Amino acid sequence: MHTIRWNMNGQEIEQESFSIIDAECAALRQSLPDDQWRVARRLIHTTADTSIAAALRYRNNALPSGRAALQRGCRIICDAKMIRSGISLEKLRRVNPAYSAEHVLCAISDADVIARAKAENRTRALCAAEKLRPVLDGAVILIGNAPLALARIVRYTLEEAVQPALLIAMPVGFVNVLEAKALLAQSPVPHIVLEGRRGGSTLAVATLHAVLETTPSAQA
Numbered sequence: 001m002h003t004i005r006w007n008m009n010g011q012e013i014e015q016e017s018f019s020i021i022d023a024e025c026a027a028l029r030q031s032l033p034d035d036q037w038r039v040a041r042r043l044i045h046t047t048a049d050t051s052i053a054a055a056l057r058y059r060n061n062a063l064p065s066g067r068a069a070l071q072r073g074c075r076i077i078c079d080a081k082m083i084r085s086g087i088s089l090e091k092l093r094r095v096n097p098a099y100s101a102e103h104v105l106c107a108i109s110d111a112d113v114i115a116r117a118k119a120e121n122r123t124r125a126l127c128a129a130e131k132l133r134p135v136l137d138g139a140v141i142l143i144g145n146a147p148l149a150l151a152r153i154v155r156y157t158l159e160e161a162v163q164p165a166l167l168i169a170m171p172v173g174f175v176n177v178l179e180a181k182a183l184l185a186q187s188p189v190p191h192i193v194l195e196g197r198r199g200g201s202t203l204a205v206a207t208l209h210a211v212l213e214t215t216p217s218a219q220a
Contacts, residue, residue, distance in 0.1 A: 017045055025050055035063045035214045039192065042210040046202055055195045057185075065190035066140055066166030067215040073098050074165055075139040076208070077132055078106040079125050079149045083142050086205035091212045107131045125149040133162070140166045144204030147171040147180035154180070157189045167191040168207045172199035 008016075021044050022029055028050075029037050040053035073096040078084045084106045092099035107113050107128035117124040125146030133156060141164050143150040150171050156162035167189050171177050177197050184193055192207055 014045075021045060021050070025053070028053055035211075038213055039063075039207055039210040042206040042213075043194075043203055046206040052194070052198065055198065057193050057195060058191075059185070059193070060188055060190040062166055062190040062192050063211060063214070066192075066211050069138060069140055069165030070095050070212060070215050072096070073103065075135055076104045077136065077139050077141045078104065078204075079108065079128070079143045079146045079171075080201050081106055081108060082201040083144050083204055086201060087142075087208060088212075091209055095212055095215045105132060105135065123148050126152055129153055136162050136164050139164050140168070140208070142168045142170075142204040142208060144168075144170050144199060144201035145172065147173065147176040151176065151180040151183055154183045154187050154189070157187045162189075164189055166211070168204050169193040170199035170204045170207065173197065 018041060021041050025041075025044065028040070032040065036056075036058055039058075040056055043052050043056070044050050070092070076087065076092075078087075084104050087104055089099060089101065092103070108124050110128070110131065113124055113127045113131055116122075117127045120127070123146065126148040129146075129149040129152045136153065136156060141153060143153070150167075150169050153162070153164070153167065157164070167184070169181060169184050169191055170193070171180060174197060177199070181193055181195060184191060194203060
């Protein structure tokens with residue numbers, strides 16, 4: 001029988017969890033560059049599922065591009081309020097002290113987005129992605145829920161040469177998810193994608209935090 005260890009703080013639990021993951025996934029750790037391993041380890045830690053690492057793809061210089069943009073203090077665009085709530089401003093400020101809540105954008109609950117979605121019988125996430133079209137260039141974008149938002153943004157990169165600095169593509173579900181992720185594979189935009197049906201807000205946030213862990217301070 002396992003014994004609960006009550007006298008541990010959050011940091012101790014996280015560090016021990018990482019040690020366990022490092023030991024159980026030693027071969028995978030050795031096969032990946034350090035920055036990719038940090039992303040994989042964060043997602044394994046978030047899900048307790050070691051198989052998730054095999055479904056991650058890093059394309060078009062994704063991690064260096066994302067790190068450079070975050071160091072500059074780029075906008076961060078989210079498809080869901082849960083993602084915006086989960087992003088750590090403290091971690092962002094370690095990379096660039098100028099970061100504030102205003103740098104993190106999510107239009108899903110804007111009144112005009114809600115009205116347009118209802119009038120046109122489309123999803124709010126899709127309408128939100130279209131509203132934020134003018135600020136996509138140079139941004140780090142997190143998609144953890146809405147495959148149509150992902151597909152729309154990818155179409156912008158393919159048809160209008162929109163160039164985000166990094167697209168973290170982790171929509172979850174059964175409808176339009178595989179299709180949106182397949183479309184992303186055609187795009188030249190730097191991206192990290194979790195292939196298959198899996199995804200979610202927590203995984204998108206965990207990926208961003210892993211990228212931040214490998215990004216030097218802007219003051220360094």
